[in-house]
Amino acid sequence: xxAVQIDHRAGxxxxxxxxxxxxxxxxxxxxxxxxxxxxxxxxxQLSTTLSGGSARLQFTATTPGTFPIRLRDRGTELATLKIx
Numbered sequence: 001x002x003a004v005q006i007d008h009r010a011g012x013x014x015x016x017x018x019x020x021x022x023x024x025x026x027x028x029x030x031x032x033x034x035x036x037x038x039x040x041x042x043x044x045q046l047s048t049t050l051s052g053g054s055a056r057l058q059f060t061a062t063t064p065g066t067f068p069i070r071l072r073d074r075g076t077e078l079a080t081l082k083i084x
Contacts, residue, residue: 001025001026001027001028002017002018002021002025002026002027002028003017003028003030004016004017004018004019004027004028004029004030004079005017005029005030005031005032006029006030006031006032006069006078006079007032007033008031008032008033008034008035008071008076008078009032009033009034010034013078013079015078015079019079019080019081019082020082020084021061021081021082021083021084022061022083022084023061023062023063023064023083023084024060024061024062025060025061025083026058026059026060026061027057027058027059027060027061027081028056028057028058029056029057029058029059029069030054030055030056031050031054031055031056031069031078032053032054033050033053033054033055033071034053035050035071035074036049036050036051036052037050037071037072037073037074038050038071038072038073039055039057039069039070039071039072039078040069040070040071040072041057041067041068041069041070041081042067042068042070043063043065043067043068044059044063044067046059047072050071061081061083062083063083064083064084065082065083066080066081066082066083067080067081067082067083068080068081069081
């Protein structure tokens with residue numbers, strides 16, 4: 001399992017963990033933020049509610065490509081997953 005933590009507070013984003021993954025990797029994605037929103041990886045049809053300061057998604061990286069991780073309502077791109 002690969003853990004990735006994205007911290008988006010006060011308009012700044014930092015990433016702890018590797019966002020370049022190989023197919024078959026199980027991903028444990030945590031997003032910390034000072035805003036409520038929806039975290040989405042649209043092309044992979046993944047989403048979760050970000051409320052109370054955090055959100056968590058667990059999934060298996062099965063589709064190769066480059067996929068933005070965004071806050072839906074704000075339209076903010078937090079990071080990009082690259083699956084090979």
